[in-house]
Amino acid sequence: MSRNVIIENAGGPENMKIVNVDVGNPGPGEIRIRHKACGLNFIDVYQRTGLYPLTLPHALGMEAAGIVEAVGEGVIHLKPGDRAAYASMPPGAYSDARVMPAAQVCPLPDSISFEEAAAIMLQGMTVEYLFHRVWPLKSGDTVLFHAAAGGVGLLACQWAKSEGIELIGTAGTDAKCQLALENGATHCINYRDHDFVPEVQKLAGNGVDVVMDGVGKDTFDGSLDCIKPLGMMISFGNASGPVEPVSLLTLAAKGSLKMTRTTLFTFLADHQRCQDMATHLFSKVASGDIKVNIGQTFPLEQIADAHRSLESRQTTGSTIITL
Known part of the structure; x- marks a missing residue:
């Protein structure tokens, strides 16, 4: 079982609710991952409010880090027990565990904590594509x-x-x-x-x-x-x-x-490009060029408060949700 944050109707932070769901087993091309931390991003707000429409009811959350529990047929870049992180469609990262497509889930180096990974996957790969793939800077x-x-x-x-x-x-x-x-x-x-x-x-x-x-x-x-x-x-x-x-x-x-x-997920849609972007990001962290700034932390039970803080511009750096 897993706690999942869902919305049944688009609207304010109060529309989010926590439900218990049966996670199940991964099918071909999928993994089951147990999260240690997940990230908070403006795309979550856009999906919650309906600016980016979802088929309702729907789970929320686009970014998390944790441990792979099981892999489905055809998954070769991850195995049970691996540390992993992702910023990926479909939404559903606000949860204890989930089954999801494996292609955009990336092996996580031991040198980067789950909390750091949850804070930088979506935001860090956004910077990676902005600086190196849309308009390569020098x-x-x-x-x-x-x-x-x-x-x-x-x-x-x-x-x-x-x-x-x-x-x-x-x-x-x-x-x-x-x-x-x-x-x-x-x-x-x-x-x-x-x-x-x-x-x-x-x-x-x-x-x-x-x-x-x-x-x-x-x-x-x-x-x-x-x-x-x-x-x-x-x-x-x-x-x-x-x-x-x-x-x-x-x-x-x-x-x-x-x-x-632009949207990040267009760039991440290709498996190899996604993995290359994550590797580049992790190398910037490992070299010390990037230091992860976790400005605030909320438990899953306070997900509505986390959204309110983000929308009111009260946050600095990254925000993570602990499980």
């Missing part, structure tokens, strides 16, 4: 990264510093800006006290090479004014709400800009 490039003190943001600050990338961050308080700077941001702008657009223009001159924006509606229009001609706008999240439609002529007028709306 030393000397400039990036505007919104929400630089969040879980993804702090990892991006460290990753950028380790590779000689100039990262200009934004955050909502002076304390959060200081945290981003301590983690490797070159500059950080308090967007509540300052309009970030002229601040970025002063810092970056002709504009940044790329904007990486997980905030969405509140930052999108201003971000376009921060990009140098022929630069790239990467929208990868909707923390403040979805971006309104944009005219292609706007991109032309602002300097023949490029724009993409």
